[in-house]
Amino acid sequence: MKRVGIDIGGTFTDFFFWDDETRSMTTLKVPSTPEDPSIAGAEGLQQLCRQAGIKAEEIGLLLHGTTVATNIVVQHKGARVGLITTRGFRDILHIGRKNRPLNFSNYQSLSRQSRPIVKRRHRLAVAERISAAGDILQPLEVEEVRTAVRTLKAQGVEAIAVCGLFAFVNPAHELAIKAIIDAEFPGAYVTMSHEVVPLYREYERFSTTALNAYVGPQTATYLQNFATRLEAAGFSAELHLMSSSGGAVSSERARQNPVSLLLSGPVGALVAGIEVGREIGCPSVITLDVGGTSADIGVAPRGELRMKHLLDTRVGDYDAMVPMVDIDTIGAGGGSVAYIDQGGMFRVGPHSAGAKPGPACYGHGGERATVTDAIACLGWFRPQALRNSGLELQPQLAEAAIEEQIAGPLQLSRQQAADGIYRVITTHMVEAIRVNSVAKGYDPREFALLAFGGAGAAFAVEVGRQLHVQRVVIPRHPGVGAASGLLNTDMKYEFMATVWQDLSRVDGAALQRAYRNLSGQARDSLRSDGFADGDIQLLWKADCRYRGQGYELTVEAPAGATDADWAAAVSEAFHRAHEQLYLRRFEDKAVHLINIRVIGVGQMPRLKFATAGAGDSSPQAALVARQNAYFRRGDSVGVFDTPFYCRQRLKSGNRIHGPAIVEQADTTTVITPEATAVVDELGNLNIGFDGGAA
């Protein structure tokens, strides 16, 4: 099949074309069109087809990663949302979990109050109440609902979130409210809490439902625009979208459940990294995806995506109870600013000079010394390094900024100051990775560290050395990693329900019904995507916790009879998971099964790259320049006569001893003095330390 991954970010839109038969690929990077991202998406796709020499209708699958939904929330540009809820609970979204993000602050603001997703005037309560057991304690007052809907309509809301207490146990009232909205206000985007996330925890469920309504209308419009443009250009393949859980979903599902697209942006690179890890025989990977303002850090032990803890699944300041791949974002990138603060302390980041004006050496009027300027000062970038992005670097501007702002005040040489900036920023990255790996019980020596993004390869070797990872790997095209990751993504549909049972005395029949019901929904979704039943995999999961604890861990559950043996197996899986994450198990404590989940997986073929041309150990043929650059060795910074190589001309088997720089259109790899890189059969740079090259 011919497939294309389309990753649309704020600045660039990346394309990755792949033909499974010929194992050939074509990549393309075009500027994004933020006013309507589907313009660059559709036009770039046509350009890509011309470049690859294929016709639009030959493409069998389009996989799309988009930040559209995330940006709506971050920029606060969503729909005007109304909310209909249970009487007595109008302010659940306003109160939230009642905590505040900062401990030492009297002047902080709370977005849920100062910039609510649903204003209080649009939050209307109606008489209705369902008990924890699902009984109707107070029947729905239909007339009140009708009045509420008319009020919201008159107020000009575009979307309505329907959020009732205990609707996840008994959705009758939410369904009845929706029916009234459909009758009174046809055309409104309606979303019900028991559909978006049928789990207990009213604040998180309501917040997720409100976010779904908030991003819903515009996401639907965007998807419609894209589909229309693609159709007009002769593309017949249906668009599938990357979700925050690391699986792809159909456009239809994305339209109904757009909240599942939130924060899906950084997932592509991690998925791409997992596949590279599999290729090189080191399935446990850490990905370091660095751009201008931030670094995304992903950790996948044994190639498995880890999901975030419920307490951490939020977009900006808004909480969303949806499965999200555990990716940490820190304010450390090429544009991070270095400065001396009021107390005389030397600081790097988290503030960034951004894309404009950018680092001083871009010559776009940026005056502040940044990490990129430090790198330029150390001589690792030749002026033409970013020529592909239409940029001629001006190292003298970097030197002036660092001299004046850092080296002078700290009484250091320019190179010592630049090296200091580089050390501090890499230390930030190392600590962020440690918190997400070592601190969670994983041994970095079993992991490969993979660089992605335009800037990841400038830091990965040093970060990897400090972390003591098994090796550092620079994939072939780190700059379009997310787009290639899309093509390694399976179709995934996740359905869930709260069941709340004690595993020592399960109601097996009820559980079986619940799992079967979810399985049916997952199967139906994959059938609509054209998967035959034999190609559909149904994974059963169980969210468990010890009695009295407040949060669950998700573990795998055997798909089959839900009897005492099954419960014992799930208990044991939970004890094990608890021990892995929290270092201990409580054998005598009752284990409660809170939620169940079924994930339907439709497996997609993986990219199988052709092997790179073989060469001998000498990289001499790829040498493009030799010039002075500064590196730290031990305790001091020294100047080295440093070779610069062209990535495209490297052959498998080539061995590069640091210090050295490898240049390619989408990134620059910095190989420090202690490191040695070997080009593997697939063209990846494998880097080890102290002669122990991978």
Next chain:
Amino acid sequence: MSSAARTPLQTLVEAAASTGVGNRIERDWTRVEVDPVTLQVIGGATKAIAAEMAQLLFRMAYSSIMRESRDIGAGILDCSGRQLCESDSTPMHCGSLPAYIKGIERKLAGSYRPGDVILHNHPYHGASHAPDFGIIVPIFLRDKHVGFAACTGHMVDIGAANPGFSVDVPDIWAEGLLIDSARIYRAGERNQALWDVLQDNVRTPEANAGDMEAMIACCRLGARRFAELLQKYGLDTVMSAAEMWMDYAERMLRQRIAAIADGVYTAPDGWLEDDGKHFGKALKICTQVVVAGEDIYIDLSGSAGEVETGFNCPFTGSVLPTANFAIRTLLLDEALLAEEVPQNDGVFRPVHVFAPEGSIFNPRYPRGCEARFVQINRLPDQILQAFSPSMPESVTAGNSATVSCLAYSGANADSADDSYWVDIEINEGAYGARCGMDGLDAVDNLMANTRNNPIEETELNTPMRCERYELRDDPPAAGRWRGGIGAVRRWRFLQPVSVGSTGDNRQQDPPRGVFGGHPGKPGRLLLNPDGERPQSLPAKLTDVRFERGDVLEITLVSAAGYGDPLQRDPQQVLADVLDGYLSAPQARRDYGVVIDPPSGLDLPATEALRRQRAGGN
């Protein structure tokens, strides 16, 4: 103005306790130059150690109070008890660790051995209050004792007279087990007898054991990480860098104190409702703040004497960290700072407190002192009030400045044994209005910062049904910026329930408005509000029984307004009316804003009315 006689400055300087360790520093290492980059790297590493300790603790702990409420603190301290770093968990724990170290040093100084683990909770020797257990692990580099890894955590139950909260108790022994500097591990070997005693005398042995094991693991991890750091950079470099970071934090705070004019700043006297036994007998709080150069002295003289119940505040473990919190939050507000100022000994050094022995803020052994949060949370509010006239752009109007805690318990209906359930609820407060910003509604205030329990969880777990959880109906305290609105919560009991609580409804002394802002609104506890005879209850209940079908309504305090309501932006007043915080007549009455429901805001009429009101003053 305060009726308290002012303590002369010289007496105050001599009598006041620094919130920091002070001058008793032992250095058996050499201070060396540390380059700015290494300084950053070591600063980042120590911060990461505290973060990793806390992360391990709340992931490994058993009880919800540690796991989700994050009622813990963790950090590394040097041999003198100076804090090098502490996790950013909950304010009540931040800064209490040095007092625990001071407490154990009385008995154990010089006798530490590798593998020791020390447990301490004595509130008259540094503990914040008895339920806040402290675990301390000495750190060794080779054979040399170089510091401590320590953490504090709130135990679910420590064997007090009643489950949950009980204010009306005679002395400290009624508040649970007291453990004074006890080694629960001696050179790596567990003292099983002590361990068993600890579990045999509490209502929640499994949770306590789980939580203590987590705390021990947390400290051992911290000790290991810190030793690794020392091995990598050397003792001299690490400790010198740590001192430079302390000096930095101190410098940042001193710079800001120096910018305040020297002088005495006095808060209006505050009043606490009662001590939980003598209802109707209010307790006075006197607060004077003396700024002298780069130092701040907080004088609590004149405040009420110690009380007969558990409603006293341990001085070193609770009052000192709270005073520090108040100053630090006022002068180094995280939301306004470009850089993070680390939590270490430096931020304590410029802040000193005096409370006469035998007062409610410095009680004498063996007074009960478990229920201290209500009084403690008034201190930052009092200090804000003291600075209010002189620092209008940094202070808040009066806060809810209390904490409403309720513990519900009852017999487990479906259980064969005679076990019972307990549900702890820490209710929210509200922030006073700020300069340029309305107060925060229904949120934990000042020293408190925990999460609520989902209603759906409580109903799935306990025989209680929530009938209401919303913002209060009455309008917020008016002001150019309005006060934060308190919440209201209603529980219907489906089985007989016993309730213990601590709190303060601020009925007689509501949060103070500033610069013309209106005062906040008191809270109340009301039994069966829709019944024939609704009954008002005090905020502090000790083992009060309710029947099946009873309804308890808890209305939380609304905070005060800031500035003249006539200066509030009329568009904001309109927004408040549209959002249902105010009625149109209230907008007219309190803000002089004319709103005509069909046509909306009537600006000319508003201006005329406001002119007339201003003229009338």
